[in-house]
Amino acid sequence: xxxxxxDPQALSIQEGENATMNCSYKTSINNLQWYRQNSGRGLVHxxxxxxxxxxxHSGRLRVTLDTSKKSSSLLITASRAADTASYFCATDPLYGxxxxxxxxxxxxxxxx
Amino acid sequence: xxEVTQTPSHQVxxxxxxxxLRCVPISNHLYFYWYRQILGQKVEFLVxxxxxxxxxxxxxxxxxxxxxxPDGSNFTLKIRSTKLEDSAMYFCASSxxxxxxxxxxxxxxxxxxxx
Numbered sequence: 001x002x003x004x005x006x007d008p009q010a011l012s013i014q015e016g017e018n019a020t021m022n023c024s025y026k027t028s029i030n031n032l033q034w035y036r037q038n039s040g041r042g043l044v045h046x047x048x049x050x051x052x053x054x055x056x057h058s059g060r061l062r063v064t065l066d067t068s069k070k071s072s073s074l075l076i077t078a079s080r081a082a083d084t085a086s087y088f089c090a091t092d093p094l095y096g097x098x099x100x101x102x103x104x105x106x107x108x109x110x111x112x
Numbered sequence: 113x114x115e116v117t118q119t120p121s122h123q124v125x126x127x128x129x130x131x132x133l134r135c136v137p138i139s140n141h142l143y144f145y146w147y148r149q150i151l152g153q154k155v156e157f158l159v160x161x162x163x164x165x166x167x168x169x170x171x172x173x174x175x176x177x178x179x180x181x182p183d184g185s186n187f188t189l190k191i192r193s194t195k196l197e198d199s200a201m202y203f204c205a206s207s208x209x210x211x212x213x214x215x216x217x218x219x220x221x222x223x224x225x226x227x
Binding site for chain 2 (some may be wrong): 012033035041044045048088090099100101102103104105110
């Protein structure tokens with residue numbers, strides 16, 4: 001089964017606003033990672049949160065993880081036009097396959 | 113800053129032709145991967161490679177696909193007889209560790225168009 005399923009949404013916000021996107025998954029995980037993809041480009045790692053962590057910060061990024069609900073959220077504070085991109089969560093499953101499973105991605109457009 | 117490089121950036125081929133996509137992973141990394149992304153869809157795992165052999169492969173990675181590390185620096189994905197549905201962006205990635213406790217470093221991708 002697919003893991004790392006973001007709530008499929010396209011988010012359009014004004015520069016300076018916060019952007020929040022969610023990800024749900026189905027099985028137990030070792031960690032969950034968020035990646036960013038600018039249009040037509042490769043994926044860039046943003047942040048990794050381990051299964052025993054509940055919240056993690058990196059610059060303007062804040063990630064939460066709720067293993068009881070099998071969900072994660074990514075918050076980008078004080079968004080900038082350069083944050084316009086697709087954001088993917090990816091899960092490393094606890095059992096079974098040693099592969100990252102990506103979701104479909106959330107498209108975020110930050111309007112200057 | 114070290115990076116994963118991929119060539120070609122775009123390849124157009126006729127159905128049934130063989131295609132080789134090339135990648136140069138980051139030099140001290142141990143694990144290598146191929147993922148693909150059909151336009152507008154998920155990023156899908158194809159195969160992982162460690163210690164000169166396939167570590168794991170997905171159901172997508174059937175007999176028409178193969179990977180090779182021919183010379184200690186390049187990591188290639190070969191598609192023997194391309195189909196229309198192979199049209200996608202193919203991403204190579206590498207990671208430092210022998211498991212997934214760290215980040216994957218992705219290349220910019222090779223866009224394959226099968227006509």
